[in-house]
Amino acid sequence: MKLVTRTGVVLTAAALSLSLAACSASNEPAASGSSDTATTGTDAGATTAALSGTLNGAGSSAQESAMDTWRAAFQSENPDLVINYDPVGSGGGRTQFFDGAVSWAGSDSALSEADGEYDAAAARCGTDGAINLPVYISPIAVVFNLPGVTSLNLDSATIAKIFDGKITKWNDDAIASQNDGVTLPDTAITIVHRADDSGTTKNFTDYLAQTSDGAWGYDASGVWPTDKGESGQGTSGLMEIVTGTEGAIGYADDSKAGDMGKVAIKVGEEYNAPSSEGAATTLSDSTVASVNGDNDLAYTINRTTTQSGAYPLMLLSYAIVCQSYDDATEAANVTGFLSYVASEAGQQAAASASGSAPLPTDLSAQVEDILAQIAG
CATH class of the missing domain: 3.40.190.10 (Periplasmic binding protein-like II)
Structure with missing residues (x-):
């Protein structure tokens, strides 16, 4: 369930309470003759499937503080979903993802074409392979x-x-x-x-x-x-x-x-x-270097920037996800959770917990739009 509207306005405490009620309603069985989705109270016209089961991720230990906050907030609104995250490190997370042990990887570096990681992702995900979606900016x-x-x-x-x-x-x-x-x-x-x-x-x-x-x-x-x-x-x-x-x-x-x-x-x-x-500031002076199509938002960081105030010793950390999943429930859980992570509300929560920089508004919206295209 998204915690922001499509215009990116953060919910107030009162609106959040209403969204919790709407989420509870959406988790009830669908009425006869209806689909198993329900309209939320936070996004006019949006629908979200009831999320349940277990969602496993692993990777970046830099994301750990933010991830703890994201998991707690999302699970509080989706009580039938258990989200696990192992901060084993970016390399370990990518390996677990390639092996199919987790649904997504947190990684402080994008997939490497030179190291054959896009090929490994295609073997795990299918022909469309995997993409890198920015979720965390930090010095x-x-x-x-x-x-x-x-x-x-x-x-x-x-x-x-x-x-x-x-x-x-x-x-x-x-x-x-x-x-x-x-x-x-x-x-x-x-x-x-x-x-x-x-x-x-x-x-x-x-x-x-x-x-x-x-x-x-x-x-x-x-x-x-x-x-x-x-x-x-x-x-x-x-x-x-x-x-x-x-x-x-x-x-x-x-x-x-x-x-x-x-x-x-x-x-x-x-x-x-x-x-x-x-x-x-450093990210604003950097460029997207997509390898696996327009939805692959891997960046080349401009370490040599001399912009006033820039701090080029920084990381842009990603959620690495399949472009399609064999299982519809897995796809719904991955995209539902990561849509919150990338949202303005999720980014502000991470900033408060870890001191990270929120994604720029347009990048946040772009990541949410890409996640909406991922199917099961």
Whole structure:
């Protein structure tokens, strides 16, 4: 059931109460001679099938906070539907999706044509394959544990040299020269990266590869490219190591950064701290690079933008879905839930829970329209 009208107006608390009643009514058996759909009270002329059963998804741990909020809100209005989500990481989520273990995958990187993932999706979904639908925009924070220091300015080349093990002490001149007035200790730097195949890692390494003027000598990859540093499983595992290790540095979705120190990255002549507004500005300067038709909304992020306020170390996280499902109930559950996720109400709920940037209104509507075309 959609929680917004087609004009995108967020329901007030009173209207939401009415929509709950309408949803309960829609879940009652259809009258004799009618279809098994019912008109909701939130969208004139719209119909939605009664949703029930179990819907399983897996993937992005960056989406976890938002996903918990989305699941709770949607299940409260669809009590006969149980939604499960395993934040196993983007790579693990895509694998489970290809294997048919889950109905959709949450992924901080789009399907890769070069890695054969569109072919794997076609084997799972059928001829029409799968598409990437944006649902979550968020900055990636470079986090560190340095007592007494809460913020540092760093350019991309310096970040790259730190994570490649070429800068090993916190009082190195490359760091100190960008942070006048900050007392930096002679503490060894402990690099912390993800142990799993991670969309956050792919976005982070893509940023370094594109912006460090050659200081990062590796391609963008969801798998950490060196054996340097320590590794943690998932976002929570990485943050546990950073939090417990003085001198550690890592990277994580900003919603999971907690009280750790954060890096302001150099963009043009500015140093910009991670922010949802900066991530949204970067997306506005990026382009759609669809592979599987016009409904495939995979983006190429412009990491080299110099727009004022932009924060190009960001992720655009997707729901990866089949363009058609063999089972009508599965299709209804996937599209019903993800339509709420992409809606203005769902996006505002995620922003409140995780600090993410809501999808632009036109993109939100586009994702909802595409989901409406998915059949079972």
